[in-house]
Amino acid sequence: MKHHNRNPRARGGRKRQPSRRDPLIGFEADVTIEQIGARGDGIAHVATPDGKSVLIYVDCVLPGDQVRVALRQKRGDGYGAEVVAEIARSSGYNTPRCAHFKECGGCALQHMNDDDYRTWKRDKALVAVQRAGIDPQDAKTLVGDVEISPPASRRRAGFSVHVGATGVFVGFHGRFSHTVLNVPDCAVLRPELMAFREAFVMFLEACPPEHARDIKEVFVTLTDSGLDVLIQASNDPDLDMRQDLAEFAEAQNIARLSWKTGDRPDEPVAARHLPVVRFEGVEVAIAPGGFLQATQDGEQALVAAIKSALADIAPKNVADLFCGVGSFTFSLALSGKRRSVTAVESDPRAVELLQYAVGQSGSPVKVVKRDLFRQPLVGDELSSFDLVVFDPPRAGALAQSETLAVDGPEWIIAVSCNPATFSRDMRVLRNGGYEITKVVPVDQFLWSSHLELFAILRRVSAG
Numbered sequence: 087m088k089h090h091n092r093n094p095r096a097r098g099g100r101k102r103q104p105s106r107r108d109p110l111i112g113f114e115a116d117v118t119i120e121q122i123g124a125r126g127d128g129i130a131h132v133a134t135p136d137g138k139s140v141l142i143y144v145d146c147v148l149p150g151d152q153v154r155v156a157l158r159q160k161r162g163d164g165y166g167a168e169v170v171a172e173i174a175r176s177s178g179y180n181t182p183r184c185a186h187f188k189e190c191g192g193c194a195l196q197h198m199n200d201d202d203y204r205t206w207k208r209d210k211a212l213v214a215v216q217r218a219g220i221d222p223q224d225a226k227t228l229v230g231d232v233e234i235s236p237p238a239s240r241r242r243a244g245f246s247v248h249v250g251a252t253g254v255f256v257g258f259h260g261r262f263s264h265t266v267l268n269v270p271d272c273a274v275l276r277p278e279l280m281a282f283r284e285a286f287v288m289f290l291e292a293c294p295p296e297h298a299r300d301i302k303e304v305f306v307t308l309t310d311s312g313l314d315v316l317i318q319a320s321n322d323p324d325l326d327m328r329q330d331l332a333e334f335a336e337a338q339n340i341a342r343l344s345w346k347t348g349d350r351p352d353e354p355v356a357a358r359h360l361p362v363v364r365f366e367g368v369e370v371a372i373a374p375g376g377f378l379q380a381t382q383d384g385e386q387a388l389v390a391a392i393k394s395a396l397a398d399i400a401p402k403n404v405a406d407l408f409c410g411v412g413s414f415t416f417s418l419a420l421s422g423k424r425r426s427v428t429a430v431e432s433d434p435r436a437v438e439l440l441q442y443a444v445g446q447s448g449s450p451v452k453v454v455k456r457d458l459f460r461q462p463l464v465g466d467e468l469s470s471f472d473l474v475v476f477d478p479p480r481a482g483a484l485a486q487s488e489t490l491a492v493d494g495p496e497w498i499i500a501v502s503c504n505p506a507t508f509s510r511d512m513r514v515l516r517n518g519g520y521e522i523t524k525v526v527p528v529d530q531f532l533w534s535s536h537l538e539l540f541a542i543l544r545r546v547s548a549g
């Protein structure tokens with residue numbers, strides 16, 4: 087008898103149930119939008135035919151809007167719903183600046199007037215501070231006004247690329263969709279990035295489609311010496327493509343154009359000038375795709391807050407943790423008077439570039455390569471500083487906050503791009519004897535739900 091190798095999961099065992107359609111999908115109701123949620127969508131409640139109340143999330147609406155909605159899909163603890171008719175709009179409207187606002191997933195709140203938008207962003211900061219365990223009234227006195235970067239100021243962007251039968255698309259994903267939209271009038275990005283996008287569309291239109299299709303994303307950063315471009319692709323470029331890209335870089339005056347296939351290291355295709363930025367007058371090169379604060383305005387707001395703290399704290403020895411290529415390092419070391427700074431970072435390229443800039447400028451900075459998630463600074467390492475500054479990625483700085491809570495110095499400055507991990511880390515530090523003395527919200531992602539937080543903490547009791 088012949089034995090067949092069967093996949094037991096595929097055949098035996100439980101029978102697959104036919105998927106039952108959720109009866110609420112397609113259900114329509116009239117609602118009044120109650121508030122804007124954390125991701126920028128309108129929140130309301132709908133009474134269902136069986137007498138229940140379900141939460142709905144609606145795009146491109148404002149609190150007070152009366153709209154007829156249709157429930158479209160299950161989303162988290164409620165349903166995503168779409169406006170099918172407007173009954174009465176609230177008075178808080180701004181005409182969106184970008185023609186693609188409703189389709190493009192890049193912005194959530196272009197339709198909100200400036201004052202309400204500022205209040206919404208500050209409220210996010212207040213919530214983050216309250217989640218750190220601070221009383222709502224105290225939170226209001228701690229949290230300052232939001233430093234908002236203006237339109238057309240974002241200096242780095244990742245454009246998705248799609249080359250298909252219907253044409254070439256270089257832009258952002260549509261709302262809740264994988265479709266890539268061309269965004270010729272994005273109101274958020276620096277004009278240099280928009281000009282690059284347009285030129286890159288034309289370049290790809292002229293390329294053999296089998297090569298153009300390999301390109302999945304393109305990351306563009308505007309540096310002080312021009313554009314740094316990193317192409318993310320699924321295959322290596324052939325010789326013709328390399329030649330074409332080198333000519334494109336020349337024609338567009340791109341400082342450096344690099345190519346990265348899958349997870350392999352990037353390689354330069356055109357290296358015309360070294361992409362550099364300046365911090366306190368010190369020139370620092372950046373690596374392809376390397377981190378820079380998203381807007382120069384945002385960087386300046388954070389640096390101004392640091393300088394004002396330095397004037398009050400007057401530290402002598404400072405630790406700059408998660409330092410990148412030194413957006414804060416040189417201000418910490420050189421502004422006003424010289425201070426000794428230990429700058430710690432795990433990315434080997436950032437460490438090397440910062441080290442070089444420190445050497446060239448003779449700045450009083452020691453650069454250390456270290457993984458602060460696995461190996462946070464501890465004990466005596468921390469007690470040699472009188473100020474620790476940390477600016478971790480979105481995951482936050484839990485391990486480092488835990489050791490700071492025990493052995494941290496009198497002053498800490500925390501910068502965070504994720505309010506959720508900010509609240510968690512602040513709770514740890516407060517439990518360790520620190521008090522938050524000031525919070526500055528910094529908005530570098532205009533009309534999105536992102537927010538950066540700058541906080542000063544002072545030790546009031548032993549850890």
Ligand SMILES: C[S@@+](CC[C@H](N)C(=O)[O-])C[C@H]1O[C@@H](n2cnc3c(N)ncnc32)[C@H](O)[C@@H]1O
Nearest residue numbers: 408409410413431432433457458459477478479
């Ligand atoms: C939000 S960026 C801030 C960089 C810098 N402070 C600035 O403003 O340009 C976070 C930095 O943390 C670094 N980083 C990420 N994980 C790390 C880790 N486990 N240990 C040390 N540094 C890390 C990243 O490479 C990045 O440079």
